[in-house]
Amino acid sequence: MEPLNAFVTFANFVLIPATAYGSQLAIGALGVTLIYGILRFSNFAHGDTMAFGTMAVILCTWGLQSVGISFGPLPTALLALPVGIAVTALLLIVTDKTVYRFYRAKKAPPVTFVIASLGVMFVMNGLVRFIIGVDDQRFADGERFVISVRTFREMTGLDEGLAIRTSQAITVVVAVIVVAALFWFLNKTRTGKSMRAFSDNEDLALLSGINPERVVFITWLIVAGLATVAGTLYGLDKSFKPFTYFQLLLPIFAAAIVGGLGNPLGAIAGGFLIAFAEVTITYPLKKVLGYLLPESLEPDGLVQLLSTDYKFAVSFCILLIVLLFRPTGLFAGKSV
Amino acid sequence: MIGDLKTRDLLLFAFVALLFVGTGIVQSWNVSLTILNMGLISAIMALGVNMQWGYAGLFNVGIMGFVALGGLGAVLVSMPPTGQAWADGGLRVLLGLVLGAATVVAAVLAWSRVTRFRGPVVVAILVIGFFIFRAVFDGGVAAVEAVDPASTGYLGGLGLPIILSWPVGGLLAAGAAWLIGKTALGLRSDYLAIATLGIAEIVIAILKHEDWMARGVKNVIGLPRPVPYEIDLQNSEAFVARMTAWGFDPVTASGITVKLGYTGLFVVVLAILLWLAQAALASPWGRMMRAIRDNEVAAEAMGKDVTRRHLQVFVLGSAVVGIAGAMMTTLDGQLTPGTYQPLRFTFLVWVMVIVGGSGNNWGAVLGGFLVWWLWVQVEPIGAALMQGITAGMPDGMWLKAHLLEAAAHMRLLTMGLILLLVLRFSPRGLIPER
Numbered sequence: 001m002e003p004l005n006a007f008v009t010f011a012n013f014v015l016i017p018a019t020a021y022g023s024q025l026a027i028g029a030l031g032v033t034l035i036y037g038i039l040r041f042s043n044f045a046h047g048d049t050m051a052f053g054t055m056a057v058i059l060c061t062w063g064l065q066s067v068g069i070s071f072g073p074l075p076t077a078l079l080a081l082p083v084g085i086a087v088t089a090l091l092l093i094v095t096d097k098t099v100y101r102f103y104r105a106k107k108a109p110p111v112t113f114v115i116a117s118l119g120v121m122f123v124m125n126g127l128v129r130f131i132i133g134v135d136d137q138r139f140a141d142g143e144r145f146v147i148s149v150r151t152f153r154e155m156t157g158l159d160e161g162l163a164i165r166t167s168q169a170i171t172v173v174v175a176v177i178v179v180a181a182l183f184w185f186l187n188k189t190r191t192g193k194s195m196r197a198f199s200d201n202e203d204l205a206l207l208s209g210i211n212p213e214r215v216v217f218i219t220w221l222i223v224a225g226l227a228t229v230a231g232t233l234y235g236l237d238k239s240f241k242p243f244t245y246f247q248l249l250l251p252i253f254a255a256a257i258v259g260g261l262g263n264p265l266g267a268i269a270g271g272f273l274i275a276f277a278e279v280t281i282t283y284p285l286k287k288v289l290g291y292l293l294p295e296s297l298e299p300d301g302l303v304q305l306l307s308t309d310y311k312f313a314v315s316f317c318i319l320l321i322v323l324l325f326r327p328t329g330l331f332a333g334k335s336v
Numbered sequence: 337m338i339g340d341l342k343t344r345d346l347l348l349f350a351f352v353a354l355l356f357v358g359t360g361i362v363q364s365w366n367v368s369l370t371i372l373n374m375g376l377i378s379a380i381m382a383l384g385v386n387m388q389w390g391y392a393g394l395f396n397v398g399i400m401g402f403v404a405l406g407g408l409g410a411v412l413v414s415m416p417p418t419g420q421a422w423a424d425g426g427l428r429v430l431l432g433l434v435l436g437a438a439t440v441v442a443a444v445l446a447w448s449r450v451t452r453f454r455g456p457v458v459v460a461i462l463v464i465g466f467f468i469f470r471a472v473f474d475g476g477v478a479a480v481e482a483v484d485p486a487s488t489g490y491l492g493g494l495g496l497p498i499i500l501s502w503p504v505g506g507l508l509a510a511g512a513a514w515l516i517g518k519t520a521l522g523l524r525s526d527y528l529a530i531a532t533l534g535i536a537e538i539v540i541a542i543l544k545h546e547d548w549m550a551r552g553v554k555n556v557i558g559l560p561r562p563v564p565y566e567i568d569l570q571n572s573e574a575f576v577a578r579m580t581a582w583g584f585d586p587v588t589a590s591g592i593t594v595k596l597g598y599t600g601l602f603v604v605v606l607a608i609l610l611w612l613a614q615a616a617l618a619s620p621w622g623r624m625m626r627a628i629r630d631n632e633v634a635a636e637a638m639g640k641d642v643t644r645r646h647l648q649v650f651v652l653g654s655a656v657v658g659i660a661g662a663m664m665t666t667l668d669g670q671l672t673p674g675t676y677q678p679l680r681f682t683f684l685v686w687v688m689v690i691v692g693g694s695g696n697n698w699g700a701v702l703g704g705f706l707v708w709w710l711w712v713q714v715e716p717i718g719a720a721l722m723q724g725i726t727a728g729m730p731d732g733m734w735l736k737a738h739l740l741e742a743a744a745h746m747r748l749l750t751m752g753l754i755l756l757l758v759l760r761f762s763p764r765g766l767i768p769e770r
Contacts, residue, residue, distance in 0.1 A: 041526075042530070044529075099760075102760060110525070110526070111395055111525055112759070112763075114395065114529065115690065115755075116759055118683055118686060118755065119753075119755035119756035120756070121683070121752070122683065122751050122752025122755060123748075123749055123752035123753060123756070125679065125748050125752075126745055126746070126747070126748035126749030126750075126751075127749065129742070129745035129748065130742045130745045130746075130749065133741075133742070134745075246679075247537070249533070250534055253530045254530070257530060307545065309544065310545070312534065312537045312538060312541060313538050316531075316534035316535070319530065319531070320519055323519060323520060323531070324519055327523050
């Protein structure tokens, strides 16, 4: 039973949380990579877009809860998601029309867009703080666990328990649905194909009669959806705090770059790579090794490679290694 | 160097001066000088960022990290050494650090020298080195942090005058910038941005959690000052007598005297740096930098080593930011890693540079003063505005309470709007590059 116990411990503390976190990062990185592919700049406002979307979802959730609507065992936030996406989409479209379109028409260099996105980041951050404040908000309701530690122990008779939180299960299910829908859209529909054409070669796409403003419009709609979903899932899983969302920018960018900027498949792979590396390296492996090694070899310390405070350092180091050895990312992204 | 300014620019500076004088008259001279001192430091930060962005087009969003490294420099230079900590584990900590550095150097050397099984050899060196490093380092850290953790629990500094820490802070920042530049320069510009964003977060994480170095979130307080203490002035009979003779309240006057002391020091540093920056910009080196910025391919064709020059200016600019960071910690008299926020230290400096005029040193300085003044004053203005808006609402209404409370967050919104408006309607800033 020892190896099984070790595996269950590992799954409980590393595999499951990392899978959920990886899904959240992957959806976030998909948004960054789509903007990069179509609009050709790194959007620094993405973290705050996620915060804004989540805030819209939270406000709507509170509204639903106050009139007594709930989603049974599932969090009410899922019902509020479409509203959140719509509000965020509206904000992004307005931002595009007032800020980015001007520079697009001027064919400004990418760095001008990046600086403009800094301004947008400030404004969105201010809006979120203005509307909901800077405090932690918890908005998860419904059933807390799919399987709790005790049920699992009773089911299997193992010493170690395994818990799957509802938020984790939902994250993975929603991520699969979102990713499948996105890839179906990009690969099968006419609009999706025109987006990919536009991303691959703008001039050729224009030549074949693709309307660039429409492509950009659709991109922002999809980005609003991705950002809101990613933000809400993260918020359900942990909690909502505007500053944390700003900090998510680093792992999300790392995921997008590691996978190859502009490459949706790479963004997903990058998200999971970063998440698994972060969680594994910052988790104390003492218990797992204790089950696997003979007693004489059992480690004294926690066998924690890095303290959790340095989880940013992990994504950053992976990013540096990839930049040094494969600057286009693991899956070929756009030009260096 | 004043000759580079046109009448319009002088008027702009006069306007900003008026803002500070106005603050002095309407609020108080103490407030005005407090804003001015931080404005001087902001101007130096903006100067450093302008060297990177304005001269060379390098997009650095890790300014916070370099500011914090400067602050660390202030602690390491000026605080008295903790003898007991050095005796208990100081050398072991240093040995650990040396071993860690040696591991990295060995891995880099192996990567360039070993021909067979290069990958596995390098990985083996790194893994073994990491465990040796942790084995030596962790014990030392535990010993150091156990020494009177409530008041010290760290190695302390060198006990030297704090002004020496300003160049040291610059050197620390320059070292970090060199490491970043070596890896991320020469790749596309966005990558440098992400790399600097990351290093800034890591610097702050290290400052927060490596208690043996600068006490982490327990903060180092009571740094020595380069100027006298207010209380000493108030106790000095000569000072009180003179101030009373001039018709000032000695308590207020002592505060103002101390602040003026800082102002004097900061003005000297700003003037030196500005003079150097202007001289560099006008020299053949400055022309080369701008040529590289405007057309890298052409500059490369003329035989200029673009990546090397970029590295050079990146290190120089970061050093200037580090100097400003050390000065800020000196002014605060304490190092509080928890207060370093990217919005305040990285992105606000960007607003300063863009608003002031990228590529123009005087513009960056003007932007530093103006935007810092706005950053401080937007809060009372916002609060007053909200008072006005909510005046008609009945007391106890939720919207009124919420609006009044939210006025504190007006800053970010305002700064974002200013950045977007300037970028849209006056992209070359208040004092454009010439």
